[in-house]
Amino acid sequence: MAGDGYKVGVLGATGLVGTTILELLAKREFPVAELRPLASARSAGKQIEWGSKSLTVQEVSDESIEGLDLVLSSAGGSVSAEWTPKLVAAGATVVDNTSYWRMHDDVPLVVAEVNPDALEGHKGIIANPNCSTMQMVVALKPLHDAAGIERLVISTYQAVSGTGKGAIDELRAQARAVVGGYDVPPAEIYPHQIAFNALPQAGSFPEGDDHTDEERKLINETRKILGDAEIRVSATCIRVPVETGHSEAVNVETREPLEPARARELLAAAPGVTVLDDPAAGRYPMAIDAAGKDDVFVGRIRRDPGNEKAIDIWVVSDNLRKGAATNTVQLGELLIQRGLLNRG
Numbered sequence: 001m002a003g004d005g006y007k008v009g010v011l012g013a014t015g016l017v018g019t020t021i022l023e024l025l026a027k028r029e030f031p032v033a034e035l036r037p038l039a040s041a042r043s044a045g046k047q048i049e050w051g052s053k054s055l056t057v058q059e060v061s062d063e064s065i066e067g068l069d070l071v072l073s074s075a076g077g078s079v080s081a082e083w084t085p086k087l088v089a090a091g092a093t094v095v096d097n098t099s100y101w102r103m104h105d106d107v108p109l110v111v112a113e114v115n116p117d118a119l120e121g122h123k124g125i126i127a128n129p130n131c132s133t134m135q136m137v138v139a140l141k142p143l144h145d146a147a148g149i150e151r152l153v154i155s156t157y158q159a160v161s162g163t164g165k166g167a168i169d170e171l172r173a174q175a176r177a178v179v180g181g182y183d184v185p186p187a188e189i190y191p192h193q194i195a196f197n198a199l200p201q202a203g204s205f206p207e208g209d210d211h212t213d214e215e216r217k218l219i220n221e222t223r224k225i226l227g228d229a230e231i232r233v234s235a236t237c238i239r240v241p242v243e244t245g246h247s248e249a250v251n252v253e254t255r256e257p258l259e260p261a262r263a264r265e266l267l268a269a270a271p272g273v274t275v276l277d278d279p280a281a282g283r284y285p286m287a288i289d290a291a292g293k294d295d296v297f298v299g300r301i302r303r304d305p306g307n308e309k310a311i312d313i314w315v316v317s318d319n320l321r322k323g324a325a326t327n328t329v330q331l332g333e334l335l336i337q338r339g340l341l342n343r344g
């Protein structure tokens, strides 16, 4: 700690997640003595306005990472693979947003409202879960504590901002062309046109796997965060032409009986959750309402008519906020509150 705050680096500071992290650090009055925006050589020298300050983006390098207490990192898996060990060796604690470290045994995978105690054993790296997993486990935690989750059947409807800045540009360019009656520019980020379409492929298919990596993340990360390897998970991840806000239909089968009314009460009392559940009045969570907010919104809570041990819920959250940046900053706050920085 230096002076009245910490030396904080944001790696990937020019990206969608990094930009949101910078906004939240200011909004939540994070105790920052020095803020260092880091990115690739492409953005080095660029100015970023942060509160009343103008900060210069630096290329991540052995020199530019010196002396940092905390680094909030979202620059892609290969950047994390290379730079996280160097950041830890240089003395920083790293909260990493990419998938690279999440399933490593000695790296805690932490959601602030769900398993904050997992931070205690960290060795310098803390992983921030995948966005679709993050919002879902915030809603599942109170149900799991009350009745034990036996099985989940999940369908996601994922926004394009989950794929980064380039994907928003692709959706907008294609949508303008369709509406304007021009030739639609070819898909570059996604395998097919995303505008006015729904793609049954979010992420990519690893060699020999009939599930996408995004679907595997939902399966594996959910079990790790909830600390229960027995939970059975079926996941289908769909990319939809929504800019921000992932939506998820989740069928939750429990080990003990759980009435929908009790689930509604548990969810209403859960930290980080807002229940919006008056469907006859048109009140239920929607991506356009969740965008720009930190909470996870849950609605359409009802009995599965085909399974008396299951309920259906609809879970929506801003993938850039709780799905990424909000949890990252919350973990930074928890590390400070618990005296857990610089222990790597």
Ligand SMILES: NC(=O)c1ccc[n+]([C@@H]2O[C@H](COP(=O)([O-])OP(=O)(O)OC[C@H]3O[C@@H](n4cnc5c(N)ncnc54)[C@H](OP(=O)(O)O)[C@@H]3O)[C@@H](O)[C@H]2O)c1
Pocket (backbone or CB within 6 Å): 011, 012, 013, 014, 015, 016, 017, 018, 038, 039, 040, 041, 042, 043, 044, 060, 074, 075, 076, 077, 079, 097, 098, 099, 129, 130, 131, 161, 162, 163, 164, 165, 166, 319, 320, 323, 324
């Ligand atoms: N979007 C989401 O909802 C979400 C949610 C959870 C996790 N994540 C993860 O967070 C990461 C970033 O996502 P994003 O949506 O913010 O992507 P993005 O908008 O494409 O931004 C990527 C950022 O990484 C930087 N970067 C790229 N290559 C680099 C390199 N070689 N060295 C240093 N910096 C480099 C970029 O800097 P330049 O400006 O210099 O290119 C930019 O700041 C990804 O791993 C993603 O999976 C995203």
